[in-house]
Every structure is written in structure tokens, then in C-alpha cells.
Amino acid sequence: MAQTEAEHEAPLTAVHHLEYAYRRSVGPVLGRFLAALAERRIEGIRTARGRVLVPPAEYDPDTGDANPDDFVTVGPSGTVTSWTWVSKPRAKQPLQHPFAYALVKLDGADTPLLHAVDAIDESRMRTGMRVRPRWRSEPKGEIGDITCFEPEA
């Protein structure tokens, strides 16, 4: 015999909050990158072949060799090389209004950095646009010390 919904009590529901509070060690190279952010500088590392990686890596992805201890300050402005629009940001995302996730190649760098761009409206976004960092008022030595990038002028 078919049972109708009314013959059942409504199913129970509960709010389920799942959170992993991971703490990860960053190593000496990213550790220096983050420490520089706290001083409002963006540092990359120069590989033996002369490419500047931002964020810096311990090893050269082209050769697998350990990178020399050759840190260079880049930016702070850069050029958007690719982007995607986030129309409904989630709670832990960098901005709580619509924004772009973008790859930003900072001046002096050879690789792009992924970060948020606060363009207010998607129509302002384009590949090749110039952006500059907006710094958090109280730096903590995290990538979030750059609140986001914003269009220049």
C-alpha cells in the first residue's frame, strides 16, 4: 500500500558543522615570503636559470634543482593574466561582495600569483589590466596581509 507523506512524521534535520583547523609548517622559503608580507613587501626567488618565481618555491619546477638563496622584491603592482568572476562569495573567501579570482603577474616576476581582485563589477575585469595590492591594516605574516588587489587608477 502506498504511503503518503502525511502518514509519516517529517524527517529530522540538524546543522552539521565540519571544521578541520589545520596548522601547516611553511618551510624556510615560504616562511620568508610570509614574513616579507608582514613588512608589506612581496618577495620572489630567482632560480639558477634566472626566472623569478612568485610565490617563491624551494625548488625550480623546470629543473628540480634547489633554488639559490636569491630573494628579490617584486611588484607591488602587476598585470592580470587570467581571471574568473565569483558572483556569490562564500564565508571564508577573501571578499564578501562579488570579486574576481585572478592570476596576477607582478612586475619583475615570471610566474603569476593567485589572488582576489576587487573590481566591484565584472565589466571592469579584463586580461592585461593593471592592479595593485590593498594591504591589511595589521599584517600577520599571512597571504591575507594582501586583502586583495584593486585596479590601478
Place this chain on the structure above:
Amino acid sequence: MELVKSITTPVVLDYDYITGRAQSRFLRGIAEGRILGQRCVECKRVYVPSRGACPRCAVRTEEEIQVSDKGTVTTFCIVRVPSENLAFNPPYACAAVLLDGANIPFMHVLQECALEDVRMGMRVQAVWVPKDQLGPTMSSIRYFKPIAEPDAEYDTYKEHL
């Protein structure tokens, strides 16, 4: 410049969990201090808690059965690694308990028992919260504790490991 050594990278997921009908009936039974299972009409196995169907026979389970809050430890492990939001302080024992009348074991925590005494086959019983605190949640059963009954023979639970 002092290097940054580590960063926190939290992962957060917020769900609205809907139990479904079968588990809702089970949890409403728990709120009355009763442990309800469902018996498969074909293989006669009793599932606790039931998901509303028999995974072996692929038929809906309709017949509701109250099982005992006493049972047998089939397997167990000792939790020694602390983490946030644990209800008990490690080390403690987590056990699969085959309730009398059920055909699948049920995971819960053991207390009132020295860790070195926990063993397969030991007889245990649920310790409930006071009646006025019962609710449709597994925390209505605080834990299981050993009872003064002889250990179950291995053959009685070997199918349920």
C-alpha cells in the same frame, strides 16, 4: 626579519543534515529511551539503526523492532590521539556493540572499564542520560559500560565483525 614557521589553513563545511525517514524513526525512538531497528522481510536480519532498506535483499524494511540496550563488544579500538570537540578524554575505548536482537553492530564509547579489560565478547549495556534530557540524538546514550554477565562465545558474534 623573522621567518614565519606555520600558518593555519582551516577547512570548513556547513551542512543541513536531513536524516531521512528511517533514521528519523530511530532517533525519535532514542528520544523515548528505546533503540529501534528494522527487520528485513526476506532475510530476517535486524538493522540498527536502519536506513530503511536491506542492503542484501534490496527491499524496503518496514517492520520496526525494539532491540535491547544490552549487547556484546565485537571489536574495539583505543583512542589515544586527542583532538578538538571529543566528548571524552583520551585514552578511551570505542567499541562496536552487537545489541541483543540486532544483526549489525553499533559504534559507541565504553566507560567504567579499565582499558586493559576491554575485550571481544564482553557484555555491555547503554548508560542513558536522565529521562528529562532524552532527545533525538545519539548523545542520549552517554556510553556503554560493562555488566556482570559471562562473555559471549565467539561463535555468537563472529558473523558480525
